[in-house]
Amino acid sequence: MGTTMDHEGLRHWSKRAADWAADYHATLRDRPVRAPLVPGAIARQLPPGPPDAAEPMEAIWADFERIVPDGMTHWQHPRFFAYFPANAAPASMLAEQLVNAMACNALIWQTSPAATEVEQVMVGWLRQAVGLPEGFTGTIHDSATNATLSAVLTMREQALGWKGLEDGLSGAPTLRFYASAETHSSVDKAIRVAGIGQRNLVKVATDAARAMTGAALQAAIRADRAAGLHPAGVILCAGGTSVGAFDRIAECVAAAKAEGVPVHVDAAWAGSAMICPEFRDLWAGVEGADSIVFNPHKWLGAQFDCSIQFLKDPGAQVRTLGLRPTYLETAGREEIVNFNEWTVPLGRRFRALKLWFVLRAYGLEGLRERIRNHVTWALRSRDQLAALPGVRIVTEPRLSLFSFALETDAATEALLQRINDDGRIYLTQTRVDGQFAIRVQVGSFDCREEDVMLIAKTVQEMLAPCSSDSLPSR
Numbered sequence: 001m002g003t004t005m006d007h008e009g010l011r012h013w014s015k016r017a018a019d020w021a022a023d024y025h026a027t028l029r030d031r032p033v034r035a036p037l038v039p040g041a042i043a044r045q046l047p048p049g050p051p052d053a054a055e056p057m058e059a060i061w062a063d064f065e066r067i068v069p070d071g072m073t074h075w076q077h078p079r080f081f082a083y084f085p086a087n088a089a090p091a092s093m094l095a096e097q098l099v100n101a102m103a104c105n106a107l108i109w110q111t112s113p114a115a116t117e118v119e120q121v122m123v124g125w126l127r128q129a130v131g132l133p134e135g136f137t138g139t140i141h142d143s144a145t146n147a148t149l150s151a152v153l154t155m156r157e158q159a160l161g162w163k164g165l166e167d168g169l170s171g172a173p174t175l176r177f178y179a180s181a182e183t184h185s186s187v188d189k190a191i192r193v194a195g196i197g198q199r200n201l202v203k204v205a206t207d208a209a210r211a212m213t214g215a216a217l218q219a220a221i222r223a224d225r226a227a228g229l230h231p232a233g234v235i236l237c238a239g240g241t242s243v244g245a246f247d248r249i250a251e252c253v254a255a256a257k258a259e260g261v262p263v264h265v266d267a268a269w270a271g272s273a274m275i276c277p278e279f280r281d282l283w284a285g286v287e288g289a290d291s292i293v294f295n296p297h298k299w300l301g302a303q304f305d306c307s308i309q310f311l312k313d314p315g316a317q318v319r320t321l322g323l324r325p326t327y328l329e330t331a332g333r334e335e336i337v338n339f340n341e342w343t344v345p346l347g348r349r350f351r352a353l354k355l356w357f358v359l360r361a362y363g364l365e366g367l368r369e370r371i372r373n374h375v376t377w378a379l380r381s382r383d384q385l386a387a388l389p390g391v392r393i394v395t396e397p398r399l400s401l402f403s404f405a406l407e408t409d410a411a412t413e414a415l416l417q418r419i420n421d422d423g424r425i426y427l428t429q430t431r432v433d434g435q436f437a438i439r440v441q442v443g444s445f446d447c448r449e450e451d452v453m454l455i456a457k458t459v460q461e462m463l464a465p466c467s468s469d470s471l472p473s474r
């Protein structure tokens with residue numbers, strides 16, 4: 001290898017990278033899930049400024065191996081039970097390598113017809129996979145945050161008769177949006193960014209199951225109307241991030257319809273599970289929504305970034321987000337879809353290829369089996385934890401997510417710290433009715449039952465650090 005990194009160098013080094021990737025995945029189980037580092041530990045190892053002279057790839061590669069892998073939290077680790085998963089199935093990684101090589105910008109159809117058309121077909125495949133009726137179309141965003149922002153902007157403009165785009169919001173009526181406190185912070189962000197203002201996001205009270213009901217939603221909308229405010233949109237929670245809450249989707253959609261208010265559903269995490277028909281009761285009625293987002297990059301194996309937004313009628317969103325300056329026109333091709341008009345950013349990655357690879361390489365049956373296993377194993381882990389002295393299940397499993405705690409917040413926090421310092425598993429926290437709780441979610445693409453069973457074993461050891469002689473060591 002010479003010192004200049006050229007296309008022959010790419011041939012050599014991308015083979016090295018492929019070997020490295022396979023080895024990395026084969027040895028993930030031997031690594032701590034979370035990087036055991038103090039802030040600054042990585043930055044300290046890099047020179048403070050860029051090099052003037054070209055460096056050989058050997059040196060760059062060696063520094064990568066020396067510095068980066070041990071500085072990572074391994075999201076693909078089979079014992080990653082924190083946050084939500086960010087799965088990268090091998091077939092997805094492979095597709096992304098090909099996308100990387102082509103490095104296209106799929107902003108309009110003409111800038112990569114294959115990217116646009118595979119995206120259209122994959123949206124259709126996923127629509128069928130999660131059991132949505134014909135008529136829904138959609139697009140792929142980078143994140144649920146941007147999908148929800150697009151939906152909020154669209155609902156805002158519908159309510160303003162598309163005047164906000166031209167006139168701004170300063171003279172506009174006060175618009176009101178509705179969501180429960182269980183919805184993700186991306187909803188709050190969308191409301192803020194869209195100029196609605198946090199105080200105009202009404203956090204509708206939930207019932208004992210942490211669900212927004214149709215009656216509560218309708219009452220909130222009517223109260224606002226009576227006060228001279230303008231209800232503009234509802235965002236429903238289908239699988240909340242904290243403890244997996246589901247609003248009563250059918251009731252809430254009916255209530256919103258009765259009030260003439262459009263509905264966006266955030267199913268970022270739980271949407272993947274809807275490829276299994278037995279879980280669809282959880283979001284029954286979702287076909288009444290105008291917009292639905294879910295992230296195949298969470299639980300379906302198509303790696304970040306890949307967030308699908310289904311739309312009953314894309315017209316309103318395209319009218320809101322679509323701009324067609326002369327330099328983006330496609331002469332004589334009015335029938336084609338230019339997906340940048342459906343999303344906030346202009347530039348877009350070819351995200352559909354990994355879906356095509358993943359759906360074919362595992363089949364819906366292979367993906368369903370994984371999700372069903374995760375749900376079953378989460379239940380088993382819940383039972384094992386519940387049997388430990390002092391452990392209390394705080395929220396019961398919703399799909400593969402549940403939470404537990406000890407007697408006091410301080411004890412629970414200390415336990416979480418010990419678990420994560422130990423490194424065999426990684427768990428994160430939430431607050432449930434003000435109380436600190438440890439979340440457990442099972443969803444790693446490569447996890448096995450024994451990985452999940454290690455959760456209770458680890459917790460047991462961490463509860464009694466001196467009396468763990470009967471337990472297998474790592």
Ligand SMILES: *Cc1c(COP(=O)(O)O)cnc(C)c1O
Nearest residue numbers: 143144145184186239241268269
């Ligand atoms: C993860 C998550 C989001 C945010 O997803 P991004 O794609 O990271 O923006 C939004 N809502 C819910 C319910 C989530 O679980």
